Amino acid sequence: MTNLKKRERAKTNASLISMVQRFSDITIMFAGLWLVCEVSGLSFLYMQLLVALITLVVFQMLGGITDFYRSWRGVRAATEFALLLQNWTLSVIFSAGLVAFNNDFDTQLKIWLAWYGLTSIGLVVCRSCIRIGAGWLRNHGYNKRMVAVAGDLAAGQMLMESFRNQPWLGFEVVGVYHDPKPGGVSNDWAGNLQQLVEDAKAGKIHNVYIAMQMCDGARVKKLVHQLADTTCSVLLIPDVFTFNILHSRLEEMNGVPVVPLYDTPLSGG
Template sequence: MNQERSLSLIRPSYSALNALSRAFDSGLILVSLYISMNYYGIPISQDYLLSGIGCIILFGIFSEYNDIYQGWRGEPIFDKAVRILVSWMAAFMLIFISIFLFGNPYSYLHAENSIELFLLLVPALIILTHTIRRLVLAFLRRHGLNSRTYAILGANHLGKRLETAISQMPWLGYNFKGYYDDRTHTANRRLDLNRIDEPDRRPPNSNNLKFQAVGKFTELLQDAQLGKIDHVYITLPLCAEKRVSDMISKLADSTVSVNIVPDFFTFNLIQSKWSNVQGIPVVSVFDTPFTAFDGLLKRIEDLLLCAIILPLISLPMLIIAIGIKLTSSGPVIFKQTRYGINGENIAVLKFRTMAVCENGDNIKQATFNDSRVTPFGAFLRKTSLDELPQFFNVLQGQMSVVGPRPHAVAHNEHYRKRIQGYMLRHKVKPGITGQAQISGFRGETDTLDKMEARIHHDLEYIKQWSLWLDIKIIFITIFKGFSGNQAY
C-alpha cells in the first residue's frame, strides 16, 4: 500500500480505459446516426445502418493509426481534436466513395441534410467527450484519486527528458519521487544538466537547470519495498546492461512496476518506429515517413496537385518550348539521370537551358555567367521555369511535388563520400520544391558547407514530415518563390 497518498480505487489499466473509450466512441457514431436521421424524419434503413457500421470500423482503423487512444500522448487537446477530425473525415470519405462506386447513391439523395448533420455531429461529440474525460481525470488525480508515484533511476539528460514529458501530462496522475543514481560525476558521466557537453540532447529550457539524485539504488530499492514508489523508469546508458540487469533482479523483490527507457537519442534517428516481430521488439533507426497510410496520403497529394497545376501550366510550357526552339538549336526537353527513391535511377525532365546536354560521370554545376547557358535558358533557370516538365515525373510516380531536389548522379557519388548521411535523402522521392529551396539553399553549391546545409534541410524535412509541412512549403513557393540568388 502506498503510504504517501490517500487510499484510492483499484487502478484500471490504460488498455481497459482505452477499450472503453473506443466502445463509447463507436456508440456515439450510432447515436449521431440516429439523431441525424430522426431530426429530419428519415427512417433508418438497412443501407444507412450498414454505412454507420462501416464508419465505425474505418474510424477505428484511422484512430488506431493516429494514436487517438494512446494515453501517453502529451499534446494539447486542440492537436488531439485535429487528429480526431482527420480520422473521421477519412473514414466518412471512404464510405462516401464506396457508396458512389459500388452502392446505390440514389437511395441517399433525399437525406442530404441528415448526412450533413451526421458528418458534423460525430466529431463534435467525440471531441467533446474526450475533452471532458481528460478534464475529469485531471481533476480526480489532482485530488489523489488513482494517482501514482514514480522514480527515475538515472540522473541524466534522458531522465530529465522523461520527467519533463510526464510533467506535461498532469491528467496521468503521476507524482515524481525523484532521481536515484549510484554513479559519481566524472568526465564520462552526465549527472549534471548544467554541463555543456552534448547540448542537443538536453530537454528544452534546461541550459541553466541542475538536479541531484535524491538517493542511491539501495535507497530506491528500500522505498520500492516499502510501497512508496509505484513505477521505476530506468534511464541508464545502453552500455550499463549488466548493472541494469542486476538492478532489475533486485527490484523483483518488490511490487514496483519496472520500465526501461533505452537512450536511442544517441543515434541520429530518422522516422524511427517501434515494431514487433513475433514478440521481438524492433526499432528502426533510418526509415521513410511514407509507409502505409502516409504513403497513400502523399501520393493522393501529388495527384491532386498535378490535376490542378498541369492545366494551368500547359500554355506557359508551350510558350517556353517555342522560345527554346527560336533561341537555340537542339531538343526542347532535356532528360538527365538522377537518383530517385531508394537510389534508383530515374530520368528527370527539364526544359533545356544549355547549348550542350551533359549526362555523364563528370557534370559541372552551372556557375555565374556560365557560357553553356543560353540567354533564354538563364531566364528559365533564374525563375525555375525549367523545372515545370517535372510535373510529368510526379504524375508517373517518380517524383513528388515536395521533397529533396534530385542531384546529378555524379554529384551524388561525389558527396556521399564526404557528407555523413547524404544518401538518406533518397529515403523519399525527390521533389520539385523542398525545404532546402525555400530556405535559400538552391542553385550552385560551390563549397562543401553549402551542400551540407542543403542536406541538413533535406533530412529535417524527412524527420519532420507532415501534410501540413508540405502545404506550408507549397504556399511559400507560390507566394515567395525559391529563396537564394545562386540559381544560374
C-alpha cells in the first residue's frame, strides 16, 4: 500500500509541474500580445483576443501531438527549449496564415514579429525558472527518486555518475546490481539481481535502469518479468556498442521496431 502511495505521489508531482507549465504558457502568450499592443498604441480588443486564442489552441494541439507537457526530468534543457520554440513557431505561422484570409484582422507584420520575439523570450525564461525551482526543491529532498542500475555496462555507469553530479534532478543512486564476477565487484555494487528484485518489492527503489548486454537477453527478460510485480519504473539502456556495429539505425515496419543488419545502396524503398 505504501508503494502505491509513493507511485501516486510521483504522478501527482508530475501533473502539478505540467499544470504550472500550461498556465505559464497561456499567461505569457496573452500577456505578450497585450504588451505589444500597449507599446504600439493599439487597443487590445476581441480581434486581438481571438488571435491569441487561435494561437493558443494550435500550441496546445501541437503540445499534445509532440507529448510536450510531460516530465522533462533528466532531459537536457536545450532539448526542451528547442521543442518549445518549435511548437511556438509553428503555432504563430499557422495562426498568421489562418487569419490572413479574413479582412477583419488587420494585424501588421511587425506586431506578429514583436509578439513572437517577446513571447519566445518569456517562454524560455519561465521554463528556466520552473526547472530551477523544481531542481531546488528536489535538491532539498522533495520528490526524491531512488534509482538503481541492473548490469555492468559502461552506459549504466555513466548514467549513474551523471545522476550523482546533478543532484538537482532528484535522482539518488542506490547502487549497481549484477551477479558477482571472478574479478571482484566495484564499490557501487549493491547486490545481485535477486537482491534488486527484493529491494524493488520492498519499495526501496523507484526506477530501475537495465544496462546489460544483448547476449543476456534471457536474463533481461526474466528480470523484467520479476520487476513487473513491483511499483518501480523499469527502463532499458540499449547496448550502444552493439547498436553501433549494427549501423545504429532503428527503423519501424508496421509499428514493429527493426534494426537493419545489411542494406544495399540500390534499395530505394
